Structure formats: structure tokens, C-alpha cells
Amino acid sequence: MSLxxxxxxxxxxxxxxxxxxxxxxxxQYQAFANEMKTDEQLYQLMSENIVSLQEKKALLERLVxxxxxxxxxxxxxxxxxxxxxxxxxxxxEVYEQLYMQYKGILTATAVTAVAMSEKVKNKLLxxxxxxxxxxxxxxxxxxxxxxxxxxxxxxxxxxxxxxxxKLSHYKKLLKEYKLS
Numbered sequence: 001m002s003l004x005x006x007x008x009x010x011x012x013x014x015x016x017x018x019x020x021x022x023x024x025x026x027x028q029y030q031a032f033a034n035e036m037k038t039d040e041q042l043y044q045l046m047s048e049n050i051v052s053l054q055e056k057k058a059l060l061e062r063l064v065x066x067x068x069x070x071x072x073x074x075x076x077x078x079x080x081x082x083x084x085x086x087x088x089x090x091x092x093e094v095y096e097q098l099y100m101q102y103k104g105i106l107t108a109t110a111v112t113a114v115a116m117s118e119k120v121k122n123k124l125l126x127x128x129x130x131x132x133x134x135x136x137x138x139x140x141x142x143x144x145x146x147x148x149x150x151x152x153x154x155x156x157x158x159x160x161x162x163x164x165x166k167l168s169h170y171k172k173l174l175k176e177y178k179l180s
Contacts, residue, residue, distance in 0.1 A: 005087045009094035012075045017102065025069050026099045032063075032072070033092035047085045056080050106136045108154035113147055113163075116140045128154060 012029075016022035036043045045051050045059065057077060064073045079088060100107055108128055110116060116124070125138045132155060143151075147163035 002087060002090065004084055005091040005094050008075065008079060008087065008091045009098055012071065012095060013098045013102065015071055021069060021071065022099060022102065025072050028069055028072050029092050029095060033089050036089055046088065053080055100137065104134060106132055106134050106155055108136050108152065109139045109141055111141045111143050111146060111151040113144050115142055
């Protein structure tokens with residue numbers, strides 16, 4: 001994460017908190033960043049220098065007419081003017097962390113070999129909230145290389161209960177046994 005992304009995100013959060021609109025700004029920034037990640041055309045429009053700054057500003061103006069918060073519009077405009085458009089998504093990731101911290105929400109990531117069902121995800125979420133006594137946002141990432149089980153990242157900790165790690169441990173034990 002660049003220092004610029006951190007500074008931009010902090011400035012946006014400070015302004016949004018001061019004006020009591022951080023929830024709206026968060027939701028809209030999240031939607032915009034997700035759209036940029038999934039819509040190749042929007043991503044190119046915002047990040048490529050082929051499209052003029054004026055055309056990008058015109059797009060933001062149209063989004064304001066559709067309900068984009070003025071703080072977010074001004075924030076994105078400054079990023080475009082300073083040629084920091086490549087920082088829009090990384091700055092959102094910083095903004096999200098700052099927002100969650102401000103709201104007292106922990107984020108947890110469960111890495112599994114296959115996507116978790118809603119039932120399993122909800123059960124894990126309830127257990128985590130019970131353990132940490134805080135609201136938690138749980139994300140599920142799929143990594144087939146862990147073979148099975150789960151690697152859980154929460155509150156700065158990692159709990160590795162993956163099959164890959166267990167197999168690696170047994171492999172190491174077997175090697176030590178052979179050497180003895």
C-alpha cells in the first residue's frame with residue numbers, strides 16, 4: 001500500500017466522519033471500487049490516459065446526479081487531477097480498514113479450498129463474534145492449494161487448520177524419523 005493511498009483514504013474518512021456521512025461514503029466507495037474491479041470498461045476509462053481528464057470529470061458529474069456523495073466525487077476528482085487514478089482501488093482497501101476500525105468492526109478472512117456455504121459461514125461468524133465480543137465482517141477466499149480445512153485471519157492473528165499444513169508437518173516428522 002502506497003503512502004499516497006493511505007493519506008487519501010485517511011483524508012476522506014476524516015471529512016466523512018466530521019460531516020457524519022462515513023457510512024454513505026463507505027457504501028458508495030465500495031460499490032465504485034467493486035465496479036472498477038469487475039467492469040473492464042470502467043477501469044480503463046478511469047485509469048487510462050487515453051480518456052481526457054475532462055471526460056473523467058464529466059463521468060463523475062453524471063454519477064453525482066445519480067446520487068454519488070459530493071465528498072466521494074471531490075475525492076475521486078483530486079485523485080484524477082493528481083494522476084493517482086491507479087490508487088483508487090488500493091486507497092479503497094485502506095479506507096475500508098480505517099472505516100472498520102472507526103466503527104469497531106473486525107474483519108476476518110477464512111481461506112478455504114472450496115467456497116463456504118452460507119450455513120457454515122454464518123456458524124463461523126457467530127463463533128467469532130462470541131469469541132471477540134465485536135461485530136465481525138467475514139470474507140471467504142478460495143485457495144485450492146490448501147487442499148482442505150481452513151486458514152483464518154482475524155485480529156492480526158492467523159489460525160492455520162489447513163490440510164496442506166498438517167501434511168507438511170507429518171512430512172517433516174517422517175523425515176526426522178528416517179534420520180534417527
